[in-house]
Amino acid sequence: MPTYSVETTPPAPATAPAAARAQLLNQGSVEQYRQAIADGVDRVVRRVSGVDRPGTGITPAELAPVVDRVDLDRPLGDAGAALDELEDVYLRDAVWFHHPRYLAHLNCPVVIPALLGEAVLTAVNSSLDTWDQSAGATLIERRLIDWTAQRIGLGPDADGVFTSGGSQSNLQALLLAREEACADALGPAARAELLPRLRVLTSAAGHFSVQKSAKLLGLSPDAVIAVPTDGRRRIRPSAVRDEIVRCRQAGLVVMAVVGTAGTTDFGSIDPLAELAGICAAAGVWLHVDAAYGCGLLVSPTRRHLLDGIERADSVTVDYHKSFFQPVSSSALLVRDRRVLRHATYHADYLNPARMVEQRIPNQVDKSLQTTRRFDALKLWLTLRVMGPDALGALFDEVVDRAADAWQLVSEDPRFEVVTRSQLSTVVFRYLPTGPGRELADAANLYAREALAASGLAVVAGTRVDGLHFLKFTLLNPATTVEDVGHVLDLIATHAGRYVHDRTTAELTCPVG
Ligand SMILES: Cc1ncc(COP(=O)(O)O)c(C=O)c1O
Numbered sequence: 001m002p003t004y005s006v007e008t009t010p011p012a013p014a015t016a017p018a019a020a021r022a023q024l025l026n027q028g029s030v031e032q033y034r035q036a037i038a039d040g041v042d043r044v045v046r047r048v049s050g051v052d053r054p055g056t057g058i059t060p061a062e063l064a065p066v067v068d069r070v071d072l073d074r075p076l077g078d079a080g081a082a083l084d085e086l087e088d089v090y091l092r093d094a095v096w097f098h099h100p101r102y103l104a105h106l107n108c109p110v111v112i113p114a115l116l117g118e119a120v121l122t123a124v125n126s127s128l129d130t131w132d133q134s135a136g137a138t139l140i141e142r143r144l145i146d147w148t149a150q151r152i153g154l155g156p157d158a159d160g161v162f163t164s165g166g167s168q169s170n171l172q173a174l175l176l177a178r179e180e181a182c183a184d185a186l187g188p189a190a191r192a193e194l195l196p197r198l199r200v201l202t203s204a205a206g207h208f209s210v211q212k213s214a215k216l217l218g219l220s221p222d223a224v225i226a227v228p229t230d231g232r233r234r235i236r237p238s239a240v241r242d243e244i245v246r247c248r249q250a251g252l253v254v255m256a257v258v259g260t261a262g263t264t265d266f267g268s269i270d271p272l273a274e275l276a277g278i279c280a281a282a283g284v285w286l287h288v289d290a291a292y293g294c295g296l297l298v299s300p301t302r303r304h305l306l307d308g309i310e311r312a313d314s315v316t317v318d319y320h321k322s323f324f325q326p327v328s329s330s331a332l333l334v335r336d337r338r339v340l341r342h343a344t345y346h347a348d349y350l351n352p353a354r355m356v357e358q359r360i361p362n363q364v365d366k367s368l369q370t371t372r373r374f375d376a377l378k379l380w381l382t383l384r385v386m387g388p389d390a391l392g393a394l395f396d397e398v399v400d401r402a403a404d405a406w407q408l409v410s411e412d413p414r415f416e417v418v419t420r421s422q423l424s425t426v427v428f429r430y431l432p433t434g435p436g437r438e439l440a441d442a443a444n445l446y447a448r449e450a451l452a453a454s455g456l457a458v459v460a461g462t463r464v465d466g467l468h469f470l471k472f473t474l475l476n477p478a479t480t481v482e483d484v485g486h487v488l489d490l491i492a493t494h495a496g497r498y499v500h501d502r503t504t505a506e507l508t509c510p511v512g
Contacts, residue, residue: 019077025123036079037119043083047091054102057455058093100479101457101487106264106292106318108475110326111394113385117378118326128162128372129364130351138361141376147383148317149333151297153310159337161366162330162376166291167209169316169332172343172368174200174213174256176314176334177285179342181255196220199247201227202258203235205266207289210258232419233266235259237274244282256285261306262293262322265462265471267402267423269293272308280311288312291330293423295322298392302399305422313339319379322395322423322475329375340366397477398424405472405484414492418464424474427464430491436499441468447494457487 025033067089076082096102098109126137141162149158163169178198185194198219202210204226214223225247227239240257247254257279259270272288279286288309290297294317296306309315312335319329334340344365346353351362364370382391402424409428410417418427429444431437445468448461460471470491472484 033123039079039083043087043091047094048096048098051096051099053455054097054099054458055095055452055455056093057453059453063089063093095458098476098478100476100483102476103472103474103479103484103487104458104460106321106473106475107327108321108324109478111324111382111386111391113381114325114329114378117381120381121374121377124374126374128374128376129367129370130362131360134363134374137374137377138363140380141363141374142361144376144379144383145331145333148297148331151388152306152312152315152333154312154315154333154335155310157336157338158333159340159366160331160333161340161363162372163332163367164328164369165320165330166207166289166316166318167212168368169291169318169330170207170209170258170287170289171213171216172332173287173314173316173334174210174217174258175368176339176342177256177287178217178219180285180339181253194253197252198223198255199252200224200256200258201240201243201254203227203233203260203263203270204229205233205235205263205268206258206260207264207291210289229268232422233263233268235270235275237271237278240275241278241282244278244284254282254284256287259286259288259312260293261288261290261296261309262423264292265425265427265464266419267292267421267425268419269305269422272306273311274308276308276311279313285313286311287314287316289316291316291318292321294318295392295395298323298388299396299399300389300392301396323379323382323391324394324475325375325378325382328373329378343368394477398474398479401477401479401481401484402426402472402474404481405474408481408484409488412488414496415488418469426472426474427462427469428471429467429469430495432495432499436503439499439502442502443495443498444468444470446498447491450494450498451487451490454490457490459487459491 022029022032070085070089076085097107126135127133128137128141131138145160145162146158149160152158163172181198182191182194185191195218200210200214200219200223202224206226211224215221225243227235227243230236244254257275259272259275261269261272276286290306290309293306296302297317314335315333317331317333319325319331320327323329350370351364355362356365363372402421405426406417406420409415409426414430415428416431429440430447432439432443436443445461448459448470451457451459460473462469462471472487
């Protein structure tokens with residue numbers, strides 16, 4: 001409490017300028033809100049309608065000065081002017097995932113009911129940490145968690161929570177697995193002795209967030225063991241079994257096996273039922289990273305590809321990959337809700353323990369986050385408008401299209417293709433013939449960059465067994481086989497030109 005001497009008058013209470021107050025959404029500003037949002041939507045509509053390529057190929061060096069020139073301390077004063085400026089710093093050069101020749105990463109075109117949800121949830125601004133900041137939002141999230149757990153088949157004791165993405169879901173899963181593995185290590189000394197001996201087994205094609213999580217969880221630098229895969233890039237169950245035995249003989253403790261239902265590069269689905277059997281026999285936690293493959297949960301034709309997932313202890317799903325939801329929208333599901341206690345902390349100011357007895361549903365008790373977006377609303381409106389079958393049909397379509405794309409590439413003598421994906425990726429590379437053959441790596445790298453610079457298409461790249469490959473990730477039902485064929489021609493042209501230029505340059509100025 002400030003104290004004032006008798007002579008001093010207290011400062012007049014500050015009043016924000018009327019213009020500042022007018023920017024707050026409340027009863028007095030609803031028309032301004034409606035107008036601003038409509039203007040923003042109009043800009044997006046204009047851009048989306050006019051887009052003729054997935055990107056402009058702008059470089060960081062070209063765009064950074066435009067962004068740097070903006071003086072953040074000198075406001076423009078109205079939304080229209082700010083939107084004009086936004087055209088230059090963002091919209092003009094944005095990457096458009098709805099464009100049929102965006103074929104790179106696991107970022108999907110989004111469905112309109114989810115965008116409606118996004119508009120509503122940000123304006124209401126519920127926070128999912130506590131009931132008293134969310135009310136119905138908490139119940140909606142819980143219904144969607146139950147719905148997803150039922151689709152997986154996790155049983156009556158399942159639970160879970162929405163997260164910011166697959167990386168966070170995997171982190172939380174491994175946190176829970178670590179805590180379960182440490183459950184018998186009573187006291188800090190026993191725990192400190194056990195932690196460096198913990199191991200996580202995952203496929204050599206698994207996602208890097210497993211490694212990151214292990215680091216964040218204070219595990220040893222060699223805690224994650226990459227288990228070899230078969231010819232279709234699925235983890236070898238016999239190798240998992242052998243590794244568990246080897247670890248035990250070496251005095252190590254396997255705290256989790258991570259099966260991947262849809263590897264990022266190959267779209268391969270590990271043999272989940274076999275992994276579940278091995279984990280059950282060995283008493284090891286099974287986490288299934290279905291960040292990519294979760295779309296199969298609603299597939300009218302391919303749900304069986306996830307058979308065995310129902311036996312997992314925890315599952316990651318990314319609705320923002322194969323449920324056509326805007327970023328971010330993900331969840332972690334667990335078979336036994338009691339394990340979520342490892343993420344619980346009772347804070348007097350927020351979620352005191354007595355609220356559990358009062359049966360007040362505070363989702364923060366299950367989450368790594370405190371303040372948390374109501375992302376669940378997007379999925380809720382999507383299901384209420386479209387229903388699960390329609391979503392699954394969209395995913396089925398891209399999986400079918402990827403199979404066609406694989407066929408196209410595998411029949412094209414200009415390219416070499418890796419395993420046929422169970423989901424929607426195609427990993428391939430341009431293969432120069434004759435003396436240019438050893439330029440394959442450089443030619444593919446060059447082609448990817450040249451393509452991105454042209455903006456005509458965006459494809460991804462990765463390394464397979466030490467060699468550079470290109471990757472299509474299909475998530476857009478609007479992409480046709482003709483689009484794929486067109487992009488292959490562009491790649492072949494860029495790569496072929498590179499090989500030609502390099503080989504003729506070497507002929508005219510021989511090295512040495
Ligand atoms: C298999 C898999 N797991 C986890 C992740 C991480 O998900 P997020 O990017 O939502 O953190 C990805 C991302 O591509 C993924 O492919």
